[in-house]
Amino acid sequence: MFTGIVAEAGEVRRVEDSDGGRRLTIAADKALSDVEHGASISVNGACLTVERFDNRTFEVFLAEETLAKTYLDEVVEGDTVNLERALRADARLDGHFVQGHVDTTTEVVDVRQVGEDWEYEFAIPEGYGQYIVNKGSVALDGISLTVAEKGEDTFTVAIIPTTRDVTNLSEKEPGDLIHLEVDVLAKYAEQLLAE
Template sequence: MFTGIVEETGEVVGVTDTDDGRRLRIAGHEVLSDVSHGASISVSGVCLTVEAFDDETFEVFLASETVDKTYLGTVEEGDLVNLERAMPGDGRFDGHLVQGHVDTAAEVLAIEQVGEDWWFTFELPEGYGQYVVEKGSVTLDGISLTVAEREDDRFSVAIIPTTYELTNLSTKEPGDFVHLEVDVVAKYVENMLDGYVDRLQ
């Protein structure tokens, strides 16, 4: 479980494609301070398992499903990714419930600087509109964000300078993609209501 509060950006320093998927080696600092074999790290919103590590990097494997469902199948050496360690049991909960289970990828439609802040507009992929509401929470590339504006086919978020500077959003341009994880609470509510409606019929 994560909170969507990115600890640092890491650099992809190694990529190896295999018959079964893809292996990434990522340079970091903060997330390596207490890393262990088998630890979970959110890599731009994707929960991955540490298979190997040293003082400066860690290695993760992307199964074919992860390659197909996320854009991590296209990252290259030099690309920046957002990193967050799994939340400890006694940690502060500053974001919202984030599983690291990416639902889909959403395209960046527009980026506008407004004063010191940044306004990002993303497509709203078909089939996910019921989970994205104004003032609700979404996770974009592992970042816990609040929906500032919602339209039929798009939604926008306001990015403060700290988030812009400390995450890979500063490298995004219109046409790029981000990983979208909707609020899992909305999914549970939908599931429970579906069962309730079924019992009434």
């Protein structure tokens, strides 16, 4: 479980593809504090398990299921990825409950600067519109964000300079893919009402 409060943006240092999946080596700083073998780290919103690490990098393996649900099969050396350590039971919950289970990918439609802030517009993927509501929570590349406005086919979020500086959003442009995880509470509510 995560909160969607990104600790830092790390850099992909090595990518190794194999028949069974893909291995990434990622450089980090804050995400490596008190890390252990088997620890969970959110990488662009996908919960991944640390297999190896040293004081500068950590290594994760992406199975076929992860590659099918995410755009991590397109990540290359030098790319920036959002990193967050798993939530401790005694920690403050500053964002919202983020599972690290990417639902789907969506596309950046537009990026606009508004004064010192930014507005990002994203396509609503087919089958996910009912989970996106005005002032509701979404996780985009692992970042806990509030829906500013929902349209028929798109939704927007407002980004403050700090969020843009700390995350990979500063590199996102129209046409780029981004991971979407909708609020798990909405999915539970839908299932309970259906029963």
